Amino acid sequence: MPTLTATREDMRIAWFAALAITIHIAESALPSPLPGIKPGLANVITLVVLLRYGLAAAAWVALLRVFAGSLLLGTFLSPTFMLSLSGALASLCALGAGYGLGRVWPAARLSALGLSVLAALAHMAGQFWLAYAWFIPHPGLFYLACSIYCRCS
Amino acid sequence: MSETSNPSIVPPLAKSPLRPPFPKGGWGGFPTRADIVILLLALALVPYLYIHYWGNGAHGEQARILVGGKEFARVPLYKAQRLEVPGALGVSVLEIKDGKIRFIASPCRGKQCVHSGWLGLSGEFAACLPNRISAQVVGREPRFDAINF
Incomplete structure (x- = not known):
């Protein structure tokens, strides 16, 4: 019988992903003024993993959170999940760019603060792009974008 | 395991x-x-x-097209399309693209309407008086007012 052996890195990713999923689910139980708007505290875990273990581990944790979190909440492959995934992918791209730039050019190194702002902006941009491209192809959507950007900044 | x-x-x-x-x-x-x-x-x-x-000079959402003083059509500006509007002299062609509208062709002599170019901001206006066709960009529909004010 073939056996699966988990390496130390696998276990670490699983631990952090479990932590992120817990926060993700706890957060979805919080009441929100508007459906779909949430603080996004689970992204803190992604950021910590990125700074400690690098981009690949952070991507694993973020994507595992999106997939497993949506399976547990029952939103897998629903619009909520799509928005969550597009936000996670966009913020991962931004994190990779910001983190990679800091590696190549140390003068432009970002700390957790700058990385989180960058990732948050990219997260919303990704979600708005998907919402515009897929769900509501009306420019009125972007009138909403600026008020949401305002609140998050 | x-x-x-x-x-x-x-x-x-x-x-x-x-x-x-x-x-x-x-x-x-x-x-x-x-x-x-x-x-x-x-x-x-x-x-x-x-x-x-x-801000001010907001981009319009619709174009109001009048023929002979009567409303011929109200068209959304976010959908690219070409309109053929029959006027007093003949058919004028209007184009809608990227939230803007313009006259492409008109059977009039001066082509003032065509030279007006793209209209995108709320309140902008172009007319072909010989053909009795005018296009005006209008702002948001009244149903949005409860949100805006």
């Missing part, structure tokens, strides 16, 4: 559960120069978006 026999699968956090998960080497020069640049850019994005979307 065996849980206890293989020591390599014990997660590192279990060995030192109290170690804070901070980045390796500490936070290091906490707000770096690049952090401040990013923060300023993020803060500048908000007024930019507000002026772009909510």
